Amino acid sequence: MAREPGTKPEGGLGEDWAAMLEAEAGLADDNSILNQDEIDSLLGFDASASTSVELTGVRALINSALVSYERLPMLEIAFDRLVRLATTTLRNFTSDNVEVSLDSITSVRFGDYLNSIPLPAILSVIRAEEWDNYGLLTVDSSLIYSMIDVLLGGRRGTSVVRVEGRPYTTIEMALARRMIEHILEDMHKAFEPLAPVNFKLDRMETNPRFAAISRPGNAAILVELRIDMDDRGGKIEIMLPYATIEPIREQLLQMYMGEKFGRDPIWEGHLATEIYAADTEISAVLHELNLPLSKVLNMAAGDTIMFDMTPSDPVTLRCGDVDLTKAVMGHIGKNVSVRVTRPLNPPKVTMAAFEAMEDNAEGN
Structure with missing residues (x-):
């Protein structure tokens, strides 16, 4: 039998049906469309602040690709x-x-x-x-x-x-x-x-x-x-x-104006100029002799040490621990002098020094 529009079904089943419809209607009212404030809250945007505030969420991920x-x-x-x-x-x-x-x-x-x-x-x-x-x-x-x-x-x-x-x-x-x-x-x-x-x-x-x-x-x-x-x-x-x-x-990427990458000819010229103007001390080594420590401790005034050298034999010119060249002894007036007889010795590069130079080159 057909029911007229607007009438409720009779009996317990009809009452349950009406209650269910009313609950669904109330639930539909609760599930309303999100407003702008709720959308901004989900995206991490503070709508109450100014537009220049720092953004988080999706906007922060988008802007994270920028390089500072x-x-x-x-x-x-x-x-x-x-x-x-x-x-x-x-x-x-x-x-x-x-x-x-x-x-x-x-x-x-x-x-x-x-x-x-x-x-x-x-x-x-x-x-x-x-x-x-x-x-x-x-x-x-x-x-x-x-x-x-x-x-x-x-x-x-x-x-x-x-x-x-x-x-x-x-x-x-x-x-x-x-x-x-x-x-x-x-x-x-x-x-x-x-x-x-x-x-x-x-x-x-x-x-x-x-x-x-x-x-x-x-x-x-x-x-x-x-x-x-x-x-x-x-x-x-x-x-x-x-x-x-x-x-x-x-x-x-430099930290200051004078920093250079790789070879710097200006700095090389400046360093060479300062090295040429620097003062250094050179020693003339007449002879080297190995003596027992006991004999050295027993030395007294008047003892004589014999050098296996003649006046014409060359002496060694040394700067620190580096032998530079050979020279001949002489005198100018009352001063003892030496005359260089051959070019300077080429610098000796040890394996450790060579590895250090390679590491510095790779670092630059």
């Missing part, structure tokens, strides 16, 4: 040198009080950096000629308008007026190009002690899509420079992919 710039000690020294050079150059360029400071050096992914560039900005594609690769130099709009205001005689203490929604004019692009070329020349001088390299401006873009010089997932070094001109200024960001600096990786 701290493994390249000379990189920070090179950019510190760039800061000093750029400060002097921009002061001469603007005839104003310019202060350049190094904000940070970080490792980023190229795609993430392009997506994070605040627009409008000028993206300069630079080419490292000797390394045969490219880099990116980004100048933000605050620095562009501040530099233009200073170069064109703007008053101090006045805020820079920005005109939003329009592209940069020809004059603004030309002045920005001159500033960028000065920065690239300073970069050439900063890296010159490590390796000779010329940075050339390849092109200037305002759209990040046209400045793609590497794959989005490739790692890169991002250097942020802060430029202040009294109450005006902005930032310059220099982005170098790891593939660009790979040719000088060994130089960047």
Whole structure:
């Protein structure tokens, strides 16, 4: 017999059936869709903190492939040198009080950096000629308008007026190009002690899509420079992919500027000069005689020791424990002298010394 819609089945079985349906309905209500906070909690992201907090979980595993710039000690020294050079150059360029400071050096992914560039900005594609690769130099709009205001005689203490929604004019692009070329020349001088390299401006873009010089997932070094001109200024960001600096990786691994890998002719010349100027003591050995210890202990004043030598026999010139050459005894006035009769003996290299030299060569 058919049951009308909305009616409950009669009997104990019907009551059990209704209770089961109600339980299933309550369970369905409990299994609701996860909200964003629960998803962030599962991924290890703290939604209550700022976006710059350190991420854990899946995001940490993704970013773990990035190489820290701290493994390249000379990189920070090179950019510190760039800061000093750029400060002097921009002061001469603007005839104003310019202060350049190094904000940070970080490792980023190229795609993430392009997506994070605040627009409008000028993206300069630079080419490292000797390394045969490219880099990116980004100048933000605050620095562009501040530099233009200073170069064109703007008053101090006045805020820079920005005109939003329009592209940069020809004059603004030309002045920005001159500033960028000065920065690239300073970069050439900063890296010159490590390796000779010329940075050339390849092109200037305002759209990040046209400045793609590497794959989005490739790692890169991002250097942020802060430029202040009294109450005006902005930032310059220099982005170098790891593939660009790979040719000088060994130089960047040095702990200080003077460290060299392998043979160093400069140090060899310096060492040879110092050795030639060093003072040494040379002994003239007339004769060597083996005597019993008892006879030596019983020696007294007036005893005579006979040398099996004649006045014309050669004597040995010795420095420390090394026999240098042979010489003939003589005198000049009241002084005893020796005259060298043959070239110096070649140095003797023992097997232990030879093995030590091989170990040092393998270590370098």
